[in-house]
Amino acid sequence: MSSEQSFKIMRDGSITTPKGFKACGLHCGIKKSMRYDIGSIVCEVPANAAAVYTLNKIQAAPIGVTKNSLQVEGKLQAVVANSGNANACTGKQGNQDALTMRSETAKLLGLPEHHVAVASTGVIGECLPMEKVIEGIKKLPESISDGGGNDFGQSILTTDLTEKNICVEVEVNGKKAYISGAAKGSGMIHPNMATMLGFITTDVNIEHTQLQSLLNEVTDESFNMITVDGDTSTNDMVLVMASGLVDNVTLDPSHPDWFAFKAAFQHVAEILAKEIARDGEGATKLVEVEVVGAETDEDARKAVKTIIGSSLVKSAIFGADANWGRIIAAVGRADIPVDPDTIDIRLGKIEMMVQSTPIPFDEHQAEFYLKKANEIHIHVNLNIGNGYAKGWGCDLTYEYVRINAAYRT
Amino acid sequence: MSSEQSFKIMRDGSITTPKGFKACGLHCGIKKSMRYDIGSIVCEVPANAAAVYTLNKIQAAPIGVTKNSLQVEGKLQAVVANSGNANACTGKQGNQDALTMRSETAKLLGLPEHHVAVASTGVIGECLPMEKVIEGIKKLPESISDGGGNDFGQSILTTDLTEKNICVEVEVNGKKAYISGAAKGSGMIHPNMATMLGFITTDVNIEHTQLQSLLNEVTDESFNMITVDGDTSTNDMVLVMASGLVDNVTLDPSHPDWFAFKAAFQHVAEILAKEIARDGEGATKLVEVEVVGAETDEDARKAVKTIIGSSLVKSAIFGADANWGRIIAAVGRADIPVDPDTIDIRLGKIEMMVQSTPIPFDEHQAEFYLKKANEIHIHVNLNIGNGYAKGWGCDLTYEYVRINAAYRT
Structure with missing residues (x-):
């Protein structure tokens, strides 16, 4: 591989391609149509994780809950996400509902609560139909699979017309490693996280703090450089989980493969960002x-x-x-x-x-x-x-x- | 009159209602359709004047020429304005053309050049068809009249659907005085002057510097508080001319009628601003x-x-x-x-x-x-x-x- 392109694009890859990840997406009834509206990514080990969030001062309940999870150890083992309802501007009930989404998911998957992240996207100001959500969460453990990446991708869409997925392969210590992403966007897209959810999975071994600073840097040149309509949503989040199952020497800027890895990571973020812009609400170009x-x-x-x-x-x-x-x-x-x-x-x-x-x-x-x-x-x-x-x-x-x-x- | 409403709205008034002002509007061929595209406001005496301009760093040629005129004495006796072509991003030729508009108008009206202001609105980046413009300017002296206010109002419109006019009567030293305005707006309207031209005439006696500070203050709460699409044009200008023919004691904040006058002036600016917003491109509300x-x-x-x-x-x-x-x-x-x-x-x-x-x-x-x-x-x-x-x-x-x-x- 040349220094120009240190990675390979995997056309059939998904967020479950990196070792350790399973996913699913299904319909629980938040959306009136039969489209998927709840999904999950689950890692077989606690993954080092990092996230960036909307800068809107009005932040939806799931943002606070996910921040709270990540603060404990910087590790996540599952994400539960829904579309059709943003659980934003829903007051104390909304916060309780996001906590319930987290605790139910944790309980069913046998995880500590702080290893679970929550994300929501959709209409603002209406409380989640929690009975339906809980029914959906109950089905997650049996639904997750190695092939569930695309279903998860569908479960986070709102007015999006296309799924946004990317998977790249990069060599780290001579071993094949993968970085994958799934995102949703469409409207309310503007610098500093918009109605945008991005999930990146990788199987490299990298510390939480290193992952966070990499994500910050890359986000500034990718997700924060897109705009659909200048509006910034209350719910945006880009979350990355690194399972470490490649068992490489821990990645940091002194690692000989750091720049190859970083370029691959940047590519994943940039492709997701561009696909979000391309699929902006009503966009033709x-x-x-x-x-x-x-x-x-x-x-x-x-x-x-x-x-x-x-x-x-x-x-x-x-x-x-x-x-x-x-x-x-x-x-x-x-x-x-x-x-x-x-x-x-x-x-x-x-x-x-x-x-x-x-x-x-x-x-x-x-x-x-x-x-x-x-x-x-x-x-x-x-x-x-x-x-x-x-x-x-x-x-x-x-x-x-x-x-x-x-x-x- | 109560302190709530210190002025009277004159339904049939126009920018020629204040003593000393005449105006006109006509078609010289800048626009392909037969709509008016050049016009003038002329005062029978040098009027104390003030203006505010777009904050866009790319400023059209007429902006510079008008600033230059006002800098000399703070007085204006005529404005020549065209629509259909903004004379913006037209380089040295554009600057020369704006100067020619000023000098031709001054010559034909027998005025010093620095008593003439120039304003343009329309397409960016194309040079003015100066032969047509000069033909139009030649017709201005014979066209100006006491009844020409509405024609002038039409001559500055681009994609506007309606003319924007307002005239109010206010008492100063027991005498009837008038403040009138005409404006155009429509697209590229955003705080700090947009594709917006505003012309205010009044017959009160007020010094240039006082008029300028009043205009600055009022603009911040009127023209600078409207937005159609977030874009700020290269050409915007609000210009006020005070003929002084009411022969009142010079207005300043120590004058007993200052607040009545200021309220009337604010009303004129606010109505013009609201009418510009109401007639934003494609607007229904x-x-x-x-x-x-x-x-x-x-x-x-x-x-x-x-x-x-x-x-x-x-x-x-x-x-x-x-x-x-x-x-x-x-x-x-x-x-x-x-x-x-x-x-x-x-x-x-x-x-x-x-x-x-x-x-x-x-x-x-x-x-x-x-x-x-x-x-x-x-x-x-x-x-x-x-x-x-x-x-x-x-x-x-x-x-x-x-x-x-x-x-x-």
């Missing part, structure tokens, strides 16, 4: 925005987020309209240093603006690109420094409005 | 958001802007869905201090949440309110301080997407 030449990376990140968050840019892309004026207008309001006279803008390979001067371009070529490309690339060079960032979003469509005008009905 | 009980007014403003800027809140309102969960989620990500347990939310008069606990409410009543009310009121009490703010926006609709997916075509 994935949009990748790259900003270079900012004063700092932080400035570049702000510019990327402002561009991919702009409703005007997003609707122009939906309309296949190469309206770079909206891109530069977004850069101008990103609240970062810019030189109004040195900005370059490229759409795919088509130059639109060089040194802030519009370049005549073939409108038909640009329209063709916007209509046909699988991913739309917007490239902006501010030409004032070395700050760099990349992020992902989607177009704004009639379908987004339709979905969100009647979400609860 | 005006949404007023009031946040009380924040730690500071600045925090309250941030919360208001986050709520009215939320695509999820906006599309729920379009769908008449009383989804308060999206409101509290927006509060939670507003980056201000909140106590997650003390939040009250009201929709109109319907209580949705008290002390962060959902209150059962009649869904049909809420749906009826969202469908039928002329203005939707969202009221949030954070219950942690005395910070207060109010702002305006609109719903997010299919029509917004349609308009912006194909703006240039």
Whole structure:
């Protein structure tokens, strides 16, 4: 393997590919339709774990319960997740319900409560139908299996149209190791965790604190760089569990395979993030925005987020309209240093603006690109420094409005 | 007149009602359709003037030219404005064109150049068709009239569906004085000046510096508290001209009629701002958001802007869905201090949440309110301080997407 690609993508892999993991997904009745709405990932040993959470100050009950579990030992052996109801803004009852989800799951799997994490996604402000949830939890032990990864992936979807899965193989101490992820996204997606749940499993041996700092670093360049509509949910969480069953020398930055492992881990996070953006509510296109030449990376990140968050840019892309004026207008309001006279803008390979001067371009070529490309690339060079960032979003469509005008009905 | 309402609304008034002002609007060919696309306000004397501008770092050429005019003496005698082309991101040619608009207008009206302001709105990145513009400017002197206020109002519209006008009468030193405004808005509307042009005329006697500080203060509570889509344009400007022809004792805060005048001025700005929000691109409803009980007014403003800027809140309102969960989620990500347990939310008069606990409410009543009310009121009490703010926006609709997916075509 070259240093460019230190890992192999496993097309048939899932979150149960890493050694030690089983999963399941089933329908317990939270959703009115017969779609799966509760699921679990279970590890055969206590896994070193880490998580990042929404920065929204209004946090759903499961967030607090999962934080509480992880605080004890930094280990998890099971996750129970439901979709269809976020258990957010549900007061003391909501907190009690999340604790009950944890304790029931722990009891049935024979685990200490603090080895169980809880995650929920869906409508805010309605209490969970706990009878149905408990019935569902009772079925989890018999349902989990080596082949249950895809069922789990389905059980966490809300308005998502596609499952988001990725599995990569990487060598650590000459042994094959795996990193897999499953995620859900769709609406309310914005930097710093949105209505987004991400679950990453791996079988490498890595300490909790090392895993946490790796997750933090990678999240800033993946999950925190996507936006669908600028809203940040109350429930978001990305959780990683490492079973350690590969029995490698514990991974840390001094390990000879650290960079290969880290690159593989980054790939998993980035693919999940991009798939969430691609499947944004009503989206027809994935949009990748790259900003270079900012004063700092932080400035570049702000510019990327402002561009991919702009409703005007997003609707122009939906309309296949190469309206770079909206891109530069977004850069101008990103609240970062810019030189109004040195900005370059490229759409795919088509130059639109060089040194802030519009370049005549073939409108038909640009329209063709916007209509046909699988991913739309917007490239902006501010030409004032070395700050760099990349992020992902989607177009704004009639379908987004339709979905969100009647979400609860 | 009571202290509550120190002014009278003049239904038939326009920006030419204050003594000394004439105006016009006509079609010179910038727009393909036969709609008006160039206009002027002219004062018979040099008027004390003040302006506020977009905070976008990419500023259109007319912004610089108008700033330059005002810097000389703080006086203006004419404004020339066009729609259909923003003269933004047009480089040196654009700057030259804005200067030509100013010099041609000054020459034809017999004014010094620095008594002329220039404003443009429309598509970004295309140079003005200057032959047509100059032909239009040549017709301005013969077109201006006492009755031209509405024509001017039409000449600044882009995707606006309605003209935005207001005229109030207020007594100063026992004499009748007038304050009038005309504005355009529609898309790219966000705090700190958006694709928004506002022109206020008055015949009171007030110094330039006093007028500027009044405009700054009032703008922060009116034009800067509206949002249509979170985008801030390169061209925005609110400009006020005071002819002084009422011949009152110069207005300042020590004047006995100052508060009556200020209230009238605030009303003009607030009505224009609300009308811009009501006529946001594709909007079917005006949404007023009031946040009380924040730690500071600045925090309250941030919360208001986050709520009215939320695509999820906006599309729920379009769908008449009383989804308060999206409101509290927006509060939670507003980056201000909140106590997650003390939040009250009201929709109109319907209580949705008290002390962060959902209150059962009649869904049909809420749906009826969202469908039928002329203005939707969202009221949030954070219950942690005395910070207060109010702002305006609109719903997010299919029509917004349609308009912006194909703006240039």
